[in-house]
Amino acid sequence: MATPNYRTELNSTQPTTLLNWKSILGGFFIAGFIYAILIALGLGIGGLTLKGITQDGLIGLSIGTGIWMIISTLIAVFCGAFFAARLAPFIESRAAAMQGLVVTSLFFAVMVFGAGTSLMFAGKIVGYTVGAAGVASTSLLDQPAVTAAIENAIGNLNLKDDVSVVIKGVATRLANGNEQAAKNYLAREAGLTPAQADQRIADLLTNFNRAVAEATEVSGNAISAMGWTMFLTFLLGGLAGYFGGGAGATMNNRRPFVSSNERPISRAA
Numbered sequence: 698m699a700t701p702n703y704r705t706e707l708n709s710t711q712p713t714t715l716l717n718w719k720s721i722l723g724g725f726f727i728a729g730f731i732y733a734i735l736i737a738l739g740l741g742i743g744g745l746t747l748k749g750i751t752q753d754g755l756i757g758l759s760i761g762t763g764i765w766m767i768i769s770t771l772i773a774v775f776c777g778a779f780f781a782a783r784l785a786p787f788i789e790s791r792a793a794a795m796q797g798l799v800v801t802s803l804f805f806a807v808m809v810f811g812a813g814t815s816l817m818f819a820g821k822i823v824g825y826t827v828g829a830a831g832v833a834s835t836s837l838l839d840q841p842a843v844t845a846a847i848e849n850a851i852g853n854l855n856l857k858d859d860v861s862v863v864i865k866g867v868a869t870r871l872a873n874g875n876e877q878a879a880k881n882y883l884a885r886e887a888g889l890t891p892a893q894a895d896q897r898i899a900d901l902l903t904n905f906n907r908a909v910a911e912a913t914e915v916s917g918n919a920i921s922a923m924g925w926t927m928f929l930t931f932l933l934g935g936l937a938g939y940f941g942g943g944a945g946a947t948m949n950n951r952r953p954f955v956s957s958n959e960r961p962i963s964r965a966a
Contacts, residue, residue, distance in 0.1 A: 717785035724781025732773035775941035782945025790946040797942025850901030854887040
């Protein structure tokens with residue numbers, strides 16, 4: 698029976714491909730695992746602070762949550778890219794850095810598009826955009842300042858339907874820019890004359906428009922904050938993945954997981 702002979706090649710540095718997809722997937726799962734641990738830790742710590750929290754405290758908690766999510770993401774993708782390079786022992790530093798970017802891209806793709814997140818994200822964007830444009834939408838008309846402006850003007854009237862129904866009906870018509878329809882609707886609900894309905898609508902328009910402007914500004918600020926947060930997360934995450942992959946390749950040169958590679962070179966007949 699033929700017995701193969703082996704030759705040992707120490708510290709081989711010749712990669713067979715630029716990217717090692719097995720190590721990329723391994724790094725991706727490691728990144729997801731570390732991210733889940735950090736998010737769970739943040740929830741545990743944040744949950745303890747909810748007891749007796751004030752409105753100002755909620756604002757601070759939301760800011761802290763955003764910062765913690767960014768930090769968790771950076772740590773996760775750095776570690777994922779680092780171990781992706783470590784799992785591919787014969788890889789050059791620049792290729793490892795690019796491999797780290799691939800790990801980061803996979804991680805962000807799952808975060809944004811996985812498990813229905815893309816639909817939820819798109820829905821929120823559409824809702825905020827519609828509100829910011831001044832078009833009737835549930836998110837805009839449900840703003841406390843908007844409903845309060847209408848309630849102050851019609852709350853003392855004897856209405857046929859529930860006051861909340863009338864408020865929404867008037868708000869929807871005004872938000873669509875149809876003042877005449879709002880007057881007719883209010884006159885029908887409250888039994889007012891056209892002149893009385895005109896006066897009521899004229900009285901509430903100033904406060905209504907101011908409330909809508911404030912609600913639109915809040916929505917715009919929310920969109921801006923979300924956009925900047927995503928931009929910084931993706932940018933810093935890409936850098937973390939790039940340098941994580943490079944750091945893993947550098948560590949391989951110093952302390953590789955595999956120090957030699959054995960392969961057969963001949964067979965005896």
